[in-house]
Amino acid sequence: MKNDDRRRCWRVGGLVLFLSIAVPAHAAVLLASPNEDNLAKTAVPLADKALVYVYRADDADSSTATLLLNGSEAAYLGARTFGYWSMAPGRVEARLAGTAISTALTVEAGRIYYIELYQSTNGLLALKPVSFAIGRSQIQRGQLVAAPGGPSLTPTRIPAASAASTATPSAATVIEPGIRSRRTRAAVSPKFGNFTLAEESQTFLGVDRQFDDSGMATGVEVEWFLRPTLSLGVELMRYSNDYTSPSTGASGSIDSQVILFNGKYYFHPQSAWQPYIGAGVGGVAVDFSGGISGDAGGPALQLVGGVQWRFISWFALRTEVKYLHAIAEDEGGHEINVSGSGIFLSATGYF
Numbered sequence: 001m002k003n004d005d006r007r008r009c010w011r012v013g014g015l016v017l018f019l020s021i022a023v024p025a026h027a028a029v030l031l032a033s034p035n036e037d038n039l040a041k042t043a044v045p046l047a048d049k050a051l052v053y054v055y056r057a058d059d060a061d062s063s064t065a066t067l068l069l070n071g072s073e074a075a076y077l078g079a080r081t082f083g084y085w086s087m088a089p090g091r092v093e094a095r096l097a098g099t100a101i102s103t104a105l106t107v108e109a110g111r112i113y114y115i116e117l118y119q120s121t122n123g124l125l126a127l128k129p130v131s132f133a134i135g136r137s138q139i140q141r142g143q144l145v146a147a148p149g150g151p152s153l154t155p156t157r158i159p160a161a162s163a164a165s166t167a168t169p170s171a172a173t174v175i176e177p178g179i180r181s182r183r184t185r186a187a188v189s190p191k192f193g194n195f196t197l198a199e200e201s202q203t204f205l206g207v208d209r210q211f212d213d214s215g216m217a218t219g220v221e222v223e224w225f226l227r228p229t230l231s232l233g234v235e236l237m238r239y240s241n242d243y244t245s246p247s248t249g250a251s252g253s254i255d256s257q258v259i260l261f262n263g264k265y266y267f268h269p270q271s272a273w274q275p276y277i278g279a280g281v282g283g284v285a286v287d288f289s290g291g292i293s294g295d296a297g298g299p300a301l302q303l304v305g306g307v308q309w310r311f312i313s314w315f316a317l318r319t320e321v322k323y324l325h326a327i328a329e330d331e332g333g334h335e336i337n338v339s340g341s342g343i344f345l346s347a348t349g350y351f
Contacts, residue, residue: 030076031143031144031145032143032144032146037143037144041139044112045086047110048109049086049110050088050112051084051087051112051113052087052107052112052114053084053139054069055115055116056116065117066096066097067095067096068096068097069087069093071095074147075145080142080143081142081143082145089109090107092113094115094127096117096127099125101125103128103129113129114136115127115128115130115135116128116130185224185225186222186224187350188223189220189221189223189347190219190220190347191221191318191344191345192216192344193217193343193344193345194342195217195239195341196213197213197340199211199339202337204334207250208247210243211243215242216240217342218238219236221262229266229267229269230263230264231264231266232263234259234261234262235258235280236257237258238255238256239256239342240254240255241253243290250290252289254288254289255286255287255289256338257286258282258284258300258324259283260280260281260302261280262280264277264278264304265277272311274308274310275307276307276308277304277305278303278304280302281301282299282300283297283300284297284300296330296336298326298327298335299326299327302322302323302324302325303322306320313350314351315350317346320343321341321344322341322342324338324341326338
């Protein structure tokens with residue numbers, strides 16, 4: 001064989017070798033349907049499986065990365081894309097094909113995990129596990145990729161419809177990394193805040209009385225969840241307001257205690273941030289001290305709205321605004337208006 005022929009063979013062989021390596025690493029990214037994408041962003045794991053998401057955020061690297069899970073080709077990921085898979089409990093290794101870039105997790109049934117594919121400070125791609133809050137937020141900004149190998153490929157992607165169906169309508173389910181998913185049946189919320197009376201100046205027992213514009217309020221609420229978005233509960237609340245009588249100089253206070261039976265609707269129950277609205281009906285009991293003695297009572301109604309940050313399955317922080325309508329009457333038929341509005345903070349425990 002002549003030298004020119006040898007060189008031509010080496011060139012062709014080198015080109016074939018290059019293409020065999022480069023083409024798989026830059027395979028086309030195929031996106032799943034919009035419906036599959038929407039279901040993937042709220043999926044929950046099957047009872048005997050873990051759910052693993054691998055996503056790629058927006059980065060300067062425009063190449064396509066081939067992802068391997070436990071040695072099997074799982075997805076082609078470009079910027080702002082993600083994949084998710086149902087995995088048996090045990091060790092899961094995520095690796096970029098043709099490289100030593102990898103990370104590993106030990107996963108447990110009923111839990112959800114997130115892995116980020118990102119561009120490191122040296123410009124190379126890298127893999128790392130991330131928290132539920134970060135991972136859940138990032139996949140909302142990305143698009144689901146189609147599985148490259150079809151339904152026979154292992155690890156198998158969890159069918160979105162099946163994942164959604166595991167969330168039973170009788171209780172709420174919240175999932176996060178490192179915390180076993182469980183159905184929420186009840187919640188307890190101690191709360192404190194500031195309550196402002198709607199009428200600061202009132203005439204009671206024929207005497208004008210000037211109330212403080214606001215006072216400290218405390219309470220506790222217990223809820224039972226009928227489904228992920230709906231709860232029924234009972235709430236106890238107490239607030240006090242001082243008053244003075246400009247004409248007589250007398251002073252005192254009124255203590256109001258309210259019991260309410262509430263219904264609440266929660267938006268986005270699978271998200272860490274959950275707005276909610278609600279209403280309640282019940283009664284109020286008022287005790288007088290200082291210049292007036294005695295008590296009064298009457299019906300109470302309330303409207304409430306708020307948002308909670310449920311960053312782990314068994315605990316959340318809430319801020320809540322409420323309007324209360326309550327008019328109490330004593331045995332002599334004298335009325336006092338203890339209606340008003342307030343803002344509250346609470347720490348909620350879930351069971």
